[in-house]
Amino acid sequence: MKNWKKAAAMAVTASLCITALAGCGGSSKTEEKTDSTEKKSASDNTLHYQIGVAIDSLNPQLANDGTSFSVLAQCMEGLYTKDEDGNAILAAAESVDKSDDGLTYTFKLRDDAKWSDGSDVTADDFVYAWQTLADPNTGSEYQFFVQTACLLNADDIVAGNKPVTDLGVEAVDDKTLKVTLSSPCAVFESLMTFPSFLPVKRDFAQEAGDNFATSADTILCNGAFKITDYEPSAMTIKAEKNDDYYDAGDVKLDGVEWQVILDNQTAAMSYESGDLDVVTLTGDLIEQYQDDENFSTSQDGYMWYISPNTEVKELANENIRLALAKSFDKEAVTDTLLKDGSTPADYIVAENLAVSPDGTEFRKQAGTYDNWTYDVDAAKEYWSKGLSELGIDSLELELVTEDSDSAQQVAQFLQNEWQTNLEGLTVSIKVEPKKARLEDMQNGNYQLGLTRWGPDYADPMTDLDCFITGSSTNYGRYSNTEYDDTIDSAKYGELALDTEARWNALVDCEKMLADDCVVFPIYQQSIARMISPNVSGIYFYSTGSNYSFKYAEKK
């Protein structure tokens, strides 16, 4: 026993000494290495880009957030991609033949479209990927896109009534892809730029099985860059220029490195020290940097709004809703609270989202709505009218919000504005994690909810679709037959065939939302960034993938 004790004591001492020595030995190496890093980041032709969260999946059909989509979009290419202004242009397809009834698209794929293993990108790669997306067993959050794109039999496949092989997409030959729709789809081309429709090579994915897209070896790329270093929930993702890409001559960067940084201060220091070329700013840092010449903001498609639950008796009263919608200062929210370039919104279809068939931007045509503009006097009038209609003189409401800093700040500001401007109103705030807030709102278990919606494709429909009867995002249980019928016709009916009439009908739909005041828009989100002066040519977008590095340069 005594010997054993002695041995144990010696082992402990020895291990302590070894650790201490290892520490000493390591520190001299450190200095050399730090030097080499410094040189590397100054001279390399790799773009170092900060992301705020880890990637949830690099499987195009499973990915579900903007960060993942954006990384995918740099490394893979679908039938269409986005130009500098975000318009859909042909990419992996070199030509398309659209039938007169708008129901058949025949794509000819580029002969020089290659995967990063040197093999051809074939029509079957699209068939496989889209069938995976439609398959209920995949569990993709973007499964509904096969319906939005009006692919033949999509509804039945989603409901589980037909096999995925019945989906309206077929490989005529290796380089010819035939897509059949159930009805004309005005947003088809825009949708095809979305990463959920990216191709996946069947053999490769099936061989990788469950490991598909979980490491650099199990991902095939056909875009400007190819992934060289990745693992699930990685903090650093590396990609290098893809020499097999047909347009490789136009790609000027040697590679891209995405770095997950959660802390704002660290992000700013990394930018200052040259470790990162582009960082996103939030909170106090915006104030600190907003006068810097490398500070820039870009409009995002996210719309933040309050959804009133119209099944709550008091909120079913239109005057009460109007009073709530008009009684908070949106400019104060964007200019004094957020300061990130976000703009006050008296509308629900995002600005710079979509242009009409004749080239008019949606907001320019639709304008703003009186029911949603800030006007305390009018709000007070509606308020007293509403209260007397309900036969009450005071009202208590609860506002549910998620636990992010900015959301809580906005909620507190609204609480204050409402209580100050509307006499007899008491608003309490309930803070919940996002998932819990969503569940409450989807179950109609709330009164007022602060929420947001990001556009999925460049068409007003992406925002307006949220308010049809029965939609899982129609939290407030708004129901208007005229609205539902118009949206339905614009998606699958007569209007879908007549682009101009469809466009005007969508403008009318937004007006219906304003007239009925079933949503209180607050602001359209912007993203504030610092971009190193030696970097140029990054395109930023407000839908789908957030940016493109294809033409980016680093001097």
Add this chain to the structure above:
Amino acid sequence: MKKYIAKRMFVSIVTILIILLLLFCMLQFMPGSPFNDEKLSEAQVQVLNQKYGLDQPIVVQFVNYVKNVVKGDFGVSYSISKNTDISKLLNTRLPVSFRIGGQAVVFGAIIGIMLGIAAALKSGTWIDSICTIVSVLGVSLPSYVFALAMAYFLGYRANIFPLLYNSAEAFASSVMPTIALAMFSIATVARFTRTELLEVLDSDYMLLAESKGITGRTLIVRHALRNALIPIITVLAPLVVDLMIGSLVIEKIFSIPGIGSLMVTAIQSNDYNVTITIAFIYSVMYIVLMLAVDILYGVIDPRIRLAKE
């Protein structure tokens, strides 16, 4: 001794099972589900629940889960890294957390004990005062203050250590987080060492040892420190688990791919399997460590008898 350890092991396994059950129930009560998303249809949520067996009664789920855990299968992530094996997720992150945490424990214990000894031996002098200041600062200032200060001065200004964790320079990247994490243990250990050592130095057997002619290092290390170690180990043990499992704040500041941040993300996204697995690892470490500490007591102080031999 063997019998005692066997008994403790049995109790530990039962404890771990109870912890697992509790975790399971708590997650059930949490609002939301991993598939609570604006874009998933009800039909899809059903399919997903079925696929992962979440539609079954909780008892069945629990039994299945324990069966799989025994086989070493902790399941897959539902939302934060879809369909990835938990073991794969942890494979890369656990070693990073363990490394930084382990370094912090060793560093914290050594520096803490040294500071404590210095303060006790030079009690009442300026050395003692400095040690007291360090202790008070270490205990009262949160670790992120040290972390940010170091990130600014050593990382950004002086450019000695990398600001962001880089797996290619794992040691250099781990220096600042290690020190930041160790500050609290340094302070705690120093304080305890000083107090205990002062008490021991005052005792009769020290007088005896001294009068027997034992002096200098032998006197302090063999006779005084050894007796002072017991309370130090008691405070250090739970610290070890805390440090090893990683700290969210430190991980956030240095962008370290550790399990602290993974756990928080998993809880927020209701990713049941990831949450349970990390909590499970935490519990197992805690239990194993407590067992080790109990055994160590006997090694350090023969007067403590754990069981009849």
